[in-house]
Amino acid sequence: MAMAAASAERVLAAPVDLNHTGHYVHWGVVQISVANLVVVGLMVLVFVAAVLLPFPKGRGRR
């Protein structure tokens, strides 16, 4: 029972430990948290996908 609860806790826990200070990337004068960098990366990915992926065809458009 206790083991099941512990494994459920592991599954439901945040993928990143939020109880400690965040990780930061330093690049010259640029300093950004890894979390924000991931979000920026996701935005770039979605942008590229939105430009490249075909849109479902609708009935007659002008």
Place this chain on the structure above:
Amino acid sequence: MSDPATSREVRSGGWTGAVRRYAVRTLPPEKLLPDTQPAYMASWIYVFGVLTVSALVVVVATGCLLALEGPGWWHVSSVGKYVNSLHLWSVELFMFFMVIHLWGKFFMAAWRGRRAMTWMTGAVCFLASVGAAFTGYLTQQNFDSQWISGQAKDGLNAVGIGAWFNVLDFGQMLMWHIVLLPLALGGLTGLHVLLVRRRGIVPPIDATVPTPGAVEGRL
């Protein structure tokens, strides 16, 4: 030559008539609520404007719920925490979609074709959203908001507006967050959407813009 009597009749109605004539002339019903769109709109990049507005609707709706119930609810009860989280995550999506919308329109040079005001209202919407998100973080009433306001006051004092825009004044930040900035953002978003309706969606660079009346089907 138009009949002067008829012309006088058409122009009657005082300021309400004048506003109605201006509104109908500027945004006729077929432009305000179009049922067809050019073929080049069939691209995922054109979806992010409406996604941004949809996320904004959720932000405002959850914000209204939070205002109705108060901090004792959103900090303690499970439903309150859930709505509080919805408010946060809809803002995250709002900013996410808005940035992709901005990139898409920037690389499309969306200010072409007398759309400068559309572009500018969008840019000011973005700035207002940054302010609304910032004041939202300041009004969480937790250590996070305390930390953010403690850090922000130095920056704002350095640029000389700290005495007027005091991030340590919870009441002032709350009013900015739930009154001034939502009013500004809501008004600007409405204007932005009306301008998109008026000028039409921006065509991709080098695309052929359909002539009015060349409708072949419905979207």
